[in-house]
Amino acid sequence: MQNALEMERAYRNLGYVLLALIPIFIAGFWIPYLSEFPRLDASITAAVHVHAILLFCFLALLIIQPIAIRFKAFSAHRKLGKLTNALMPFILIFSVAMLWKEYREHLADGASISAARNDEFLSAVQLVLLGSLYGLALSSIKSRNVSAHMRYMICIVLVVLPAGLARTLGYWLNFRQSTSQTICLILIDALLVALIAYDRRSARPSRPFQITLAAYVLIEISWYFLGRPV
Numbered sequence: 001m002q003n004a005l006e007m008e009r010a011y012r013n014l015g016y017v018l019l020a021l022i023p024i025f026i027a028g029f030w031i032p033y034l035s036e037f038p039r040l041d042a043s044i045t046a047a048v049h050v051h052a053i054l055l056f057c058f059l060a061l062l063i064i065q066p067i068a069i070r071f072k073a074f075s076a077h078r079k080l081g082k083l084t085n086a087l088m089p090f091i092l093i094f095s096v097a098m099l100w101k102e103y104r105e106h107l108a109d110g111a112s113i114s115a116a117r118n119d120e121f122l123s124a125v126q127l128v129l130l131g132s133l134y135g136l137a138l139s140s141i142k143s144r145n146v147s148a149h150m151r152y153m154i155c156i157v158l159v160v161l162p163a164g165l166a167r168t169l170g171y172w173l174n175f176r177q178s179t180s181q182t183i184c185l186i187l188i189d190a191l192l193v194a195l196i197a198y199d200r201r202s203a204r205p206s207r208p209f210q211i212t213l214a215a216y217v218l219i220e221i222s223w224y225f226l227g228r229p230v
Contacts, residue, residue, distance in 0.1 A: 015067030028167030051094040095127050118229040125219050130159045151208035158188045177230035
């Protein structure tokens with residue numbers, strides 16, 4: 001209970017901040033998905049639809065959950081948490097399906113096997129990170145470490161962010177994919193550093209943020225040496 005109270009005082013308005021994700025993701029998926037619906041390109045398969053629906057449902061849950069805590073709707077928070085647990089395996093499965101689809105499209109466009117594999121590196125490792133962080137979030141809440149659970153969920157938001165932001169930068173500002181992804185990674189790093197500094201100044205544990213930052217530094221170094229493929 002003490003951890004829950006500390007969480008509410010330190011991050012009580014987190015849900016309102018996360019509302020900024022809504023326009024980012026709508027803009028990111030407006031072209032060529034939402035604006036063309038229902039007359040979509042043949043490459044937009046049923047699996048793509050399911051993946052998009054799962055992503056937006058997960059995004060809604062990420063926003064609603066801290067708002068539920070903000071208004072002390074703990075029962076609703078627990079029920080929505082169970083729904084999130086049910087969604088996550090399908091999110092991971094359909095994300096892998098999207099990676100495989102893109103990999104096959106790269107090969108069909110004439111890319112070599114190694115080039116096609118490298119093009120999916122950043123998405124693949126972030127997907128592994130997403131699943132790992134969610135596992136850590138579940139482990140934390142089972143051990144009643146609410147503080148760590150909340151911080152791992154914030155990290156998950158940051159992992160999901162490029163799915164909307166990189167697309168927005170690419171489709172609306174005509175940035176190259178590598179540039180869009182680089183901007184996203186810099187932003188994630190900066191936010192993690194800021195969160196670590198905020199927690200340290202308030203003498204709160206910031207280990208989840210530190211773990212995620214370390215993971216991203218390793219990912220970024222690897223991606224850089226591969227030539228920043230996308």
